[in-house]
Amino acid sequence: MPVIEINNLSYAYNGGTPDEKKVLDNITLSVEKGEFLGIIGANGSGKSTLIQHFNGLLYPQSGSISVLGFDTRDKHYGSQLWKYVGMVFQFPEQQIFEATVYDELAYGLSNMELDRAEIEVRVDEALANVGLVPEQVRAVSPLCLSGGMRRRIAIASILAMKPDILVLDEPMAGLDPEGCAHILAAIKRYRQEQDVTVIMVSHYINELIVLSDRVALLDNGRLRAWGPARELLARDDLPNYDLLLPDYLKLLHNLKKRGLKVKTGVLTVEEAAGEIGRVLERIKC
Amino acid sequence: MLRRMKLGKYVPGNSLIHRLDPRTKLLGGLIVVTAILVNYNWPVLLLNAGLIFMVIFLSEINLPSVLRGIKWLWIIFIFSFLAQCVYTQGNPLFSLGPLTVTIEGVYRGLATFLRLLILFLSSTILTMTTSPMKMAGGLEALFAPLTRLRVPVNQFAMLVTISLRFIPTLIEEAETVTKAQKSRGAPFASPKKLVRLKTLLAVLIPLVAGSLQRATDLAVAMESRCYTGGPHHSRTKNLRFGRRDLAALAITAAVSILPLLYIYCAALPVQSLQNLR
Numbered sequence: 001m002p003v004i005e006i007n008n009l010s011y012a013y014n015g016g017t018p019d020e021k022k023v024l025d026n027i028t029l030s031v032e033k034g035e036f037l038g039i040i041g042a043n044g045s046g047k048s049t050l051i052q053h054f055n056g057l058l059y060p061q062s063g064s065i066s067v068l069g070f071d072t073r074d075k076h077y078g079s080q081l082w083k084y085v086g087m088v089f090q091f092p093e094q095q096i097f098e099a100t101v102y103d104e105l106a107y108g109l110s111n112m113e114l115d116r117a118e119i120e121v122r123v124d125e126a127l128a129n130v131g132l133v134p135e136q137v138r139a140v141s142p143l144c145l146s147g148g149m150r151r152r153i154a155i156a157s158i159l160a161m162k163p164d165i166l167v168l169d170e171p172m173a174g175l176d177p178e179g180c181a182h183i184l185a186a187i188k189r190y191r192q193e194q195d196v197t198v199i200m201v202s203h204y205i206n207e208l209i210v211l212s213d214r215v216a217l218l219d220n221g222r223l224r225a226w227g228p229a230r231e232l233l234a235r236d237d238l239p240n241y242d243l244l245l246p247d248y249l250k251l252l253h254n255l256k257k258r259g260l261k262v263k264t265g266v267l268t269v270e271e272a273a274g275e276i277g278r279v280l281e282r283i284k285c
Numbered sequence: 286m287l288r289r290m291k292l293g294k295y296v297p298g299n300s301l302i303h304r305l306d307p308r309t310k311l312l313g314g315l316i317v318v319t320a321i322l323v324n325y326n327w328p329v330l331l332l333n334a335g336l337i338f339m340v341i342f343l344s345e346i347n348l349p350s351v352l353r354g355i356k357w358l359w360i361i362f363i364f365s366f367l368a369q370c371v372y373t374q375g376n377p378l379f380s381l382g383p384l385t386v387t388i389e390g391v392y393r394g395l396a397t398f399l400r401l402l403i404l405f406l407s408s409t410i411l412t413m414t415t416s417p418m419k420m421a422g423g424l425e426a427l428f429a430p431l432t433r434l435r436v437p438v439n440q441f442a443m444l445v446t447i448s449l450r451f452i453p454t455l456i457e458e459a460e461t462v463t464k465a466q467k468s469r470g471a472p473f474a475s476p477k478k479l480v481r482l483k484t485l486l487a488v489l490i491p492l493v494a495g496s497l498q499r500a501t502d503l504a505v506a507m508e509s510r511c512y513t514g515g516p517h518h519s520r521t522k523n524l525r526f527g528r529r530d531l532a533a534l535a536i537t538a539a540v541s542i543l544p545l546l547y548i549y550c551a552a553l554p555v556q557s558l559q560n561l562r
Contacts, residue, residue, distance in 0.1 A: 089461060097487050
């Protein structure tokens with residue numbers, strides 16, 4: 001059963017004025033329960049606008065979207081949606097405002113009106129999940145921590161709310177490899193423990209395609225392709241969409257363009273190496 | 286919600302008015318505003334109003350969009366008009382219960398309305414046709430003589446430029462943080478005032494923290510490009526006071542100042558006669 005169903009969704013900023021800008025154009029998409037959906041696309045392709053429809057921050061101007069079986073425009077339901085759909089914004093460390101790490105993580109939880117004991121348990125759990133030691137950081141002021149640590153705390157503050165659907169907008173942008181690894185590990189761990197749906201927007205395509213069950217490709221507000229990562233990567237028009245493709249995919253696409261019969265639907269460097277080896281063998285024969 | 290802050294927002298363009306030197310526009314605006322504040326005779330008001338509408342026409346900005354920006358200002362306009370109608374002594378026009386509307390009142394009400402409209406339109410058209418950077422440059426150039434009095438005009442101009450530059454950034458950031466806190470259930474619409482206040486803090490604190498960080502970064506960036514607070518050589522040279530600026534100022538002066546001079550000079554002998562009596 002799909003947890004998110006989008007039908008012919010369109011959205012424009014400054015609607016009705018001369019500087020109207022259409023950012024989403026007739027998008028139809030659905031996300032299954034427990035699925036990992038990756039969303040890729042160039043800057044300004046409408047990714048961030050799309051995901052803000054998932055927890056009712058934006059409402060469709062035309063078309064419809066239902067989340068967990070309800071229309072987001074439903075008055076009673078829409079205002080409660082944040083409890084079920086956790087949204088990690090781009091550079092989430094910007095939203096930190098409490099004096100201690102504990103309070104920061106407890107903010108969403110106390111808005112959910114959980115009791116103290118439950119909050120304490122969840123805070124520690126979430127901190128451990130993002131690779132921090134609860135006893136060390138709980139009482140620290142978040143502003144004293146490094147950027148990467150603050151990012152992990154901001155993500156933990158969403159994870160602590162145990163959302164059924166976790167939405168992440170570029171969670172690894174601007175982090176060093178170690179920071180990226182921590183965040184990826186936290187997402188994987190959360191998925192295993194909770195059996196939740198994860199939707200992730202990212203420029204790090206090589207990380208994303210390995211994790212994703214399906215990938216959606218946005219370009220200028222339109223959904224150009226949507227399906228299993230392998231199928232999507234096999235498309236010949238992929239290099240036309242200003243994506244930051246990993247080098248091995250670029251190489252395979254270029255080889256194919258030059259007339260070699262290679263499969264471009266590979267996920268990792270190893271697979272790409274195998275594919276190239278196979279083609280070389282064939283040429284020798 | 287913040288996206289609707291459109292009043293007086295700069296509209297890029299290449300019209301005659303856009304191309305005028307910012308100093309011309311600042312001075313011209315100052316002349317018009319002074320003229321209508323000093324005197325509210327009909328000829329003065331109508332001439333100035335005509336001038337402003339002419340400028341709007343020349344700036345190729347569509348008038349309805351400017352007037353739509355007035356929105357709630359209409360309430361002030363109408364209220365001041367009604368107040369003037371009722372509270373001015375003079376020949377009664379008609380009565381409504383205890384309130385008497387006088388002919389003089391209607392006249393003054395209309396005059397007040399026109400003055401407010403001119404004030405609003407002249408400032409709006411100034412900011413709509415002048416980019417913030419040019420505006421800051423213009424202000425700096427106009428206040429330059431004050432440097433002799435040891436007023437730190439350059440620093441002041443830099444201050445204005447920087448704050449103008451960061452307004453859109455701050456608005457954008459406020460929107461994002463608001464959305465992020467909403468996603469954690471921040472009760473922005475709570476019926477309790479105290480709760481709403483605390484929720485507001487959840488947006489203000491990250492904004493202030495972010496601004497301080499940005500200010501530090503900017504200061505370092507400016508210092509590393511040798512900014513020491515001295516005069517700003519690169520920008521003022523971009524201002525060019527050409528022939529069309531001279532013409533524009535001449536027209537403004539003719540329309541706004543000459544009638545005033547005429548009125549006051551004509552009034553002088555009358556006053557002296559009265560004094561004699």
